Amino acid sequence: MIDYKSLDNLQDLFVRLCDERKDDTIPAFKYIKEDKVITVSFSDFTKDLTSAASYYAKKNISGKAGLIGANRYEWLVNLYALWILGIPTVLLGNNFSTDEIIDCTKDTELSAMIYDESCRDLVSVLKDEETYPMWEKKEGMDTDLSLSDFQNGKKPDDICLIFFTSGTSAKKKAVMHSVRSVMAGVLNSIVKCNFESQLLLLPFHHLAGFNPALNTLCLGGCACINDDFRNLFKNLALLKPQYLVAVPSMLKVLVKKVKKGGLYGQDLGWDLRYVNCGGARFTPEIVDPLHAAGMQVMNSYGASETGGLGFCYSVEEYKENIIGRCPKEMEAKIADDELVIKSDSVMMGYYGNEEATAKALKDGWYHTGDLARKDEDGYFYVIGRKSNRIILSNGENVSPEEVEAALSKCELVTEVLVSEKNDFIGATFYVEKLSEEKKALIEAFVADYNKTVVSFKRIAFVSYKDQPFEKNATGKIIRNTILY
Numbered sequence: 430m431i432d433y434k435s436l437d438n439l440q441d442l443f444v445r446l447c448d449e450r451k452d453d454t455i456p457a458f459k460y461i462k463e464d465k466v467i468t469v470s471f472s473d474f475t476k477d478l479t480s481a482a483s484y485y486a487k488k489n490i491s492g493k494a495g496l497i498g499a500n501r502y503e504w505l506v507n508l509y510a511l512w513i514l515g516i517p518t519v520l521l522g523n524n525f526s527t528d529e530i531i532d533c534t535k536d537t538e539l540s541a542m543i544y545d546e547s548c549r550d551l552v553s554v555l556k557d558e559e560t561y562p563m564w565e566k567k568e569g570m571d572t573d574l575s576l577s578d579f580q581n582g583k584k585p586d587d588i589c590l591i592f593f594t595s596g597t598s599a600k601k602k603a604v605m606h607s608v609r610s611v612m613a614g615v616l617n618s619i620v621k622c623n624f625e626s627q628l629l630l631l632p633f634h635h636l637a638g639f640n641p642a643l644n645t646l647c648l649g650g651c652a653c654i655n656d657d658f659r660n661l662f663k664n665l666a667l668l669k670p671q672y673l674v675a676v677p678s679m680l681k682v683l684v685k686k687v688k689k690g691g692l693y694g695q696d697l698g699w700d701l702r703y704v705n706c707g708g709a710r711f712t713p714e715i716v717d718p719l720h721a722a723g724m725q726v727m728n729s730y731g732a733s734e735t736g737g738l739g740f741c742y743s744v745e746e747y748k749e750n751i752i753g754r755c756p757k758e759m760e761a762k763i764a765d766d767e768l769v770i771k772s773d774s775v776m777m778g779y780y781g782n783e784e785a786t787a788k789a790l791k792d793g794w795y796h797t798g799d800l801a802r803k804d805e806d807g808y809f810y811v812i813g814r815k816s817n818r819i820i821l822s823n824g825e826n827v828s829p830e831e832v833e834a835a836l837s838k839c840e841l842v843t844e845v846l847v848s849e850k851n852d853f854i855g856a857t858f859y860v861e862k863l864s865e866e867k868k869a870l871i872e873a874f875v876a877d878y879n880k881t882v883v884s885f886k887r888i889a890f891v892s893y894k895d896q897p898f899e900k901n902a903t904g905k906i907i908r909n910t911i912l913y
Contacts, residue, residue: 433612439512440581447475460654481510481564498545515581520592520634585609603780613773614737626651628670640737666698674705736774750810768801825885839874853889
């Protein structure tokens with residue numbers, strides 16, 4: 430693994446990486462195009478990076494450039510080319526509304542927007558910014574330049590990247606990372622398993638989407654691109670990745686297939702050996718079938734604000750709320766029941782929001798907003814969000830996530846959200862193909878749950894939704910007010 434402290438900027442990283450892996454037998458990328466597997470060698474990847482960097486060098490982009498498009502190989506090449514040139518990049522989601530595009534563009538003071546064809550209509554609403562079609566791999570685009578020929582005057586403390594939080598509140602915050610924090614985030618080995626290929630499943634405009642791509646290359650592996658979650662099972666068979674990171678809502682879909690897939694899913698044509706669950710709690714109902722299929726299960730904990738470094742716990746046996754021990758690359762402690770973290774991968778702050786930055790960053794420590802504890806063996810446990818904590822009039826505190834985890838153990842429940850009304854706790858359920866019979870069984874489960882907990886954690890009333898809860902791009906439920 431390259432030591433990020435020996436590098437001035439991301440151009441240095443790509444020069445070193447592409448040189449070290451130029452004769453590698455493991456390709457850089459694989460993806461599907463017209464039902465065929467496309468393999469990109471490191472030599473071809475280096476040519477594409479150089480071509481894309483040359484394309485943008487001729488644009489003379491000053492200031493920050495936005496990047497928007499679908500999950501695909503070219504998206505990553507465009508991002509890396511902008512980094513090679515030292516152009517600060519703002520990542521926007523192709524699922525953003527036109528209003529969000531306008532707001533995010535203004536909030537981050539973009540001078541240019543780079544888009545792929547699927548987002549042409551989205552960016553057409555922009556009037557004050559230059560817009561450029563994304564670099565595309567075409568015949569005749571080769572250049573005689575090398576990666577080291579471009580000018581990049583960026584230093585480790587300079588701004589490199591802005592992307593938007595994927596938290597469970599509706600308001601997005603612009604998370605700002607430096608050259609150093611990006612490099613520290615991708616140049617780490619917190620995942621302790623020997624995989625040759627990883628399936629990139631999550632949206633690239635979020636940390637859990639773009640960071641694993643470059644981290645996989647730095648670890649010596651091949652980054653396999655899943656273009657659409659609806660194609661997951663087909664791509665698992667065609668690309669045969671050994672490792673993937675997903676959120677629990679995705680893993681629930683995967684587990685249904687895994688139960689009939691045999692060892693590593695080989696009966697389905699897969700070779701999946703490692704599964705990492707991130708973004709939210711997971712349960713034994715997810716872990717046990719994966720273990721039964723011979724797969725190593727990991728649980729990741731991190732945040733947009735902490736960059737690519739975080740906790741990664743290998744689940745030998747399920748323990749509720751555990752996130753593992755702190756990796757050597759960062760520091761963590763509990764302060765007033767809250768988990769706080771310090772590392773070189775932590776953000777610079779929230780762009781244009783000094784008040785929020787001051788609340789989150791104190792004396793070099795990022796305050797996660799998560800209620801946590803640490804046991805005598807050094808393992809950390811996250812109980813829930815401080816901002817979600819329900820404080821009743823009698824002074825008792827309830828973590829809704831803790832109650833939701835207990836209610837989710839009912840096999841009939843697809844999703845559940847817990848909230849408070851008139852000083853009582855209620856639960857709203859989404860259940861597939863809801864019927865009166867299912868309601869009766871769920872309410873019996875709730876009654877049994879109420880017998881096992883203290884009075885202030887009991888569910889006083891139940892309601893149902895006929896549609897799934899609204900979620901962010903990484904599958905977390907957005908916590909809106911629930912009306913009973």
